[in-house]
Amino acid sequence: MLVPKVQLIPSSEQVTDLLRETGALREGHFEFPTGQHTGHYFQMPLAMRYHGNARVLNVALSRLLRREPEVLAALPKCAIVAPAAGGIPVAFGVREALNADQIFWAEKDEGRYHFRQYLDAKGLKCILVDDLVRSGKVITSMIDVIQKAGAEVVAIGSLVHFKDAHFDAGNVPYYALLEVEARFYQPAECPLCKTGQPFEKVWA
Numbered sequence: 001m002l003v004p005k006v007q008l009i010p011s012s013e014q015v016t017d018l019l020r021e022t023g024a025l026r027e028g029h030f031e032f033p034t035g036q037h038t039g040h041y042f043q044m045p046l047a048m049r050y051h052g053n054a055r056v057l058n059v060a061l062s063r064l065l066r067r068e069p070e071v072l073a074a075l076p077k078c079a080i081v082a083p084a085a086g087g088i089p090v091a092f093g094v095r096e097a098l099n100a101d102q103i104f105w106a107e108k109d110e111g112r113y114h115f116r117q118y119l120d121a122k123g124l125k126c127i128l129v130d131d132l133v134r135s136g137k138v139i140t141s142m143i144d145v146i147q148k149a150g151a152e153v154v155a156i157g158s159l160v161h162f163k164d165a166h167f168d169a170g171n172v173p174y175y176a177l178l179e180v181e182a183r184f185y186q187p188a189e190c191p192l193c194k195t196g197q198p199f200e201k202v203w204a
């Protein structure tokens with residue numbers, strides 16, 4: 001564990017070091033299934049394997065979310081909601097730190113996110129969390145799914161946010177623990193290809 005006091009919000013450098021040490025962040029030359037190239041590859045579940053690390057990250061994100069008056073007003077009758085597998089360990093950690101009273105998550109079927117059929121979320125205030133926001137597409141579809149369930153998103157939080165991700169969250173405040181400048185290139189424009197560095201194929 002890199003950060004001795006979980007009471008503090010770790011710096012970007014400390015979060016980056018933690019992700020690097022656990023293998024959750026790799027730097028090099030990577031090709032995604034889309035054919036795009038990048039110099040950074042994130043596998044957040046590798047950081048969340050260790051309880052101590054997961055706790056540091058989740059507590060820090062919770063401290064950011066606590067800055068939001070709407071979050072404080074909604075607690076404890078509030079749900080922490082995750083899109084799918086990657087966000088679930090974040091939801092459990094944030095719930096514990098914020099003392100919110102429930103957690104639920106969506107499941108992806110035929111390219112769309114759904115909640116369990118008999119979930120009653122009408123009128124519920126929700127904090128939407130995920131491990132990593134790369135394009136923002138998952139967040140925007142989750143806002144839609146939550147609103148269609150009759151619930152309200154009061155805040156959004158993620159451990160990592162790619163600065164290039166522009167998404168429309170309306171007036172909902174968004175907090176990220178680590179802002180990352182990770183560029184994606186078509187191979188023809190990839191600066192790493194130009195240096196002749198071999199690339200590694202990865203899955204999203």
Ligand SMILES: [Zn+2]
Nearest residue numbers: 037190192193
């Ligand atoms: Zn390349």
